[in-house]
Amino acid sequence: MDTMLSVLKQYFGFSDFRPYQKDAIQKIIEKRDCLVVMATGSGKSLCYQVPPLVVRKTGIVVSPLISLMQDQRGIKAEYLGSAQKDSTVQRKAEQGQFDILFMTPEKACTVPTSFWSNLLKEGISLFAVDEAHCISEWGHDFRVEYKNLHNLRSVLLDVPFVGLTATATEKVRFDIINSLKLKNPYVLVGSFDRSNLFYGVKPFSRGQSFVDELVQEISKVVSSGSTIIYCTTIKDVEQISKSLAEAGIEAGMYHGQMDKKSREESHRLFVRDELQIMVATIAFGMGIDKPNIRQVIHYGCPKSLECYYQESGRCGRDGIASVCWLYYTRSDFAKGDFYCGDLKTETQKRAVMESLLAAERYCVLATCRRKFLLEHFGEQYPADRCGNCDNCTVSKKERDMSREAFLLMACIHSCKGKWGLNMPVDILRGSRAKKILDAQFDKLPLHGLGKTYAPNWWKALGHQLIAHGYLKETVSDVYRTISVSLKGEQFLASSTPDYQPSLVLSLTAELLG
Numbered sequence: 289m290d291t292m293l294s295v296l297k298q299y300f301g302f303s304d305f306r307p308y309q310k311d312a313i314q315k316i317i318e319k320r321d322c323l324v325v326m327a328t329g330s331g332k333s334l335c336y337q338v339p340p341l342v343v344r345k346t347g348i349v350v351s352p353l354i355s356l357m358q359d360q361r362g363i364k365a366e367y368l369g370s371a372q373k374d375s376t377v378q379r380k381a382e383q384g385q386f387d388i389l390f391m392t393p394e395k396a397c398t399v400p401t402s403f404w405s406n407l408l409k410e411g412i413s414l415f416a417v418d419e420a421h422c423i424s425e426w427g428h429d430f431r432v433e434y435k436n437l438h439n440l441r442s443v444l445l446d447v448p449f450v451g452l453t454a455t456a457t458e459k460v461r462f463d464i465i466n467s468l469k470l471k472n473p474y475v476l477v478g479s480f481d482r483s484n485l486f487y488g489v490k491p492f493s494r495g496q497s498f499v500d501e502l503v504q505e506i507s508k509v510v511s512s513g514s515t516i517i518y519c520t521t522i523k524d525v526e527q528i529s530k531s532l533a534e535a536g537i538e539a540g541m542y543h544g545q546m547d548k549k550s551r552e553e554s555h556r557l558f559v560r561d562e563l564q565i566m567v568a569t570i571a572f573g574m575g576i577d578k579p580n581i582r583q584v585i586h587y588g589c590p591k592s593l594e595c596y597y598q599e600s601g602r603c604g605r606d607g608i609a610s611v612c613w614l615y616y617t618r619s620d621f622a623k624g625d626f627y628c629g630d631l632k633t634e635t636q637k638r639a640v641m642e643s644l645l646a647a648e649r650y651c652v653l654a655t656c657r658r659k660f661l662l663e664h665f666g667e668q669y670p671a672d673r674c675g676n677c678d679n680c681t682v683s684k685k686e687r688d689m690s691r692e693a694f695l696l697m698a699c700i701h702s703c704k705g706k707w708g709l710n711m712p713v714d715i716l717r718g719s720r721a722k723k724i725l726d727a728q729f730d731k732l733p734l735h736g737l738g739k740t741y742a743p744n745w746w747k748a749l750g751h752q753l754i755a756h757g758y759l760k761e762t763v764s765d766v767y768r769t770i771s772v773s774l775k776g777e778q779f780l781a782s783s784t785p786d787y788q789p790s791l792v793l794s795l796t797a798e799l800l801g
């Protein structure tokens with residue numbers, strides 16, 4: 289459509305649409321409901337910015353973050369939030385005076401029906417829900433206010449509803465469609481593959497030797513662009529900053545307890561390239577649209593792969609090769625209860641536990657990281673190896689682990705799916721803890737047969753066996769249990785205490801250690 293293109297040129301100064309933008313915009317203009325799932329930075333906002341300008345009717349955009357659009361080349365945009373005292377905006381809005389009206393979800397649900405009926409007389413081009421994953425308890429950022437948005441469906445009868453998000457697993461997509469009551473929606477899912485990003489993971493233990501390694505990694509890239517180091521706590525931010533300073537590396541700091549002025553100063557220096565390195569909590573990130581970030585390092589595992597994908601994805605926006613390293617310690621994976629905090633429903637708690645579990649799997653994986661990441665978001669990766677992650681590039685030694693795998697699987701089998709991985713590991717290590725004696729696990733012939741390896745070694749083996757499909761881990765309520773899969777049962781069936789079929793595994797850092 290010519291008007292679409294002239295709107296694009298006139299208001300945005302771009303010469304062409306990106307392929308999916310054109311599709312989505314066309315469908316919205318035809319009043320079809322849409323679900324747009326595209327990576328951050330792919331240009332989703334244009335999908336809801338263009339239709340209002342083409343059909344000359346207000347577009348409603350629900351967004352949790354009120355990042356007001358700049359007054360771009362004459363687009364009339366305003367924001368209506370619950371805290372707003374001034375009623376002028378609301379009055380102008382209901383007269384259809386704005387091209388785009390941003391609203392918080394609370395406001396959209398509480399504004400009087402007369403507001404909508406008045407505005408409907410002027411016409412509404414679309415009702416867009418940005419960050420639509422917030423609707424789902426399975427998402428990584430559930431917000432209860434989003435749950436009520438569907439009530440507007442019966443008010444805004446003839447208005448196309450559009451959900452947009454940068455991260456949505458299959459489950460979350462399903463929830464968005466159901467919760468917003470999208471009718472026969474046109475679903476656009478872009479590729480999440482950021483092929484210029486290298487993904488790597490390393491286990492670490494807190495201490496000086498780690499900081500030395502980190503400093504070395506950082507000094508490799510400081511000349512080529514900026515680096516963000518994400519820490520999970522403010523204490524870590526302070527400690528890493530201090531260590532970097534001691535090593536003579538200049539770095540900025542950013543976290544929620546700093547005053548607003550210092551935060552803004554840090555942000556400014558970084559964006560303007562006056563500061564190459566930023567050590568920060570995840571508070572640093574909103575609205576960072578800096579193209580030349582060369583490296584994102586995570587010091588500690590994030591609580592979900594959705595978070596990891598978003599945070600690591602801040603590097604390499606310019607398409608130039610960039611690096612994402614994630615350093616984790618085992619204790620990162622024990623924070624489930626902490627993350628559950630004061631969550632209300634079981635579903636929410638389970639979602640948090642499963643998200644953390646997926647992040648843990650990503651960390652301990654011996655196969656291609658990219659493939660795992662993409663498949664987590666429901667995208668098939670066409671190859672087994674990407675050639676641009678640590679597991680695809682580092683040639684790892686392999687070893688026949690049949691004996692150890694047999695011991696662990698047999699022990700898990702004896703636990704009858706009632707326990708997590710710690711119990712069989714403790715049994716193999718010969719523990720006489722009360723829970724073991726109570727369950728009479730000390731009587732098992734396997735008890736104490738695995739003393740030669742440390743608990744973490746056995747856990748690492750357990751994770752490899754999960755990754756290879758011999759074991760399966762399930763989250764029930766907030767507990768995880770481990771059991772032997774069909775493939776594992778077959779392995780056990782063809783094994784005896786003296787003979788096991790060959791089972792060769794890659795020696796990950798943890799299995800070597």
Ligand code: ADP
Nearest residue numbers: 302304305306326327328329330331332333334
């Ligand atoms: P998202 O909402 O998906 O994270 P944005 O809408 O913020 O992405 O867009 C990311 C960047 O891409 C912005 O700088 C935007 O101006 C630019 N952009 C979007 N569409 C186009 C286009 N058709 N041509 C050129 N640049 C575009």
Ligand code: ZN
Nearest residue numbers: 656674677680
């Ligand atoms: Zn790979």
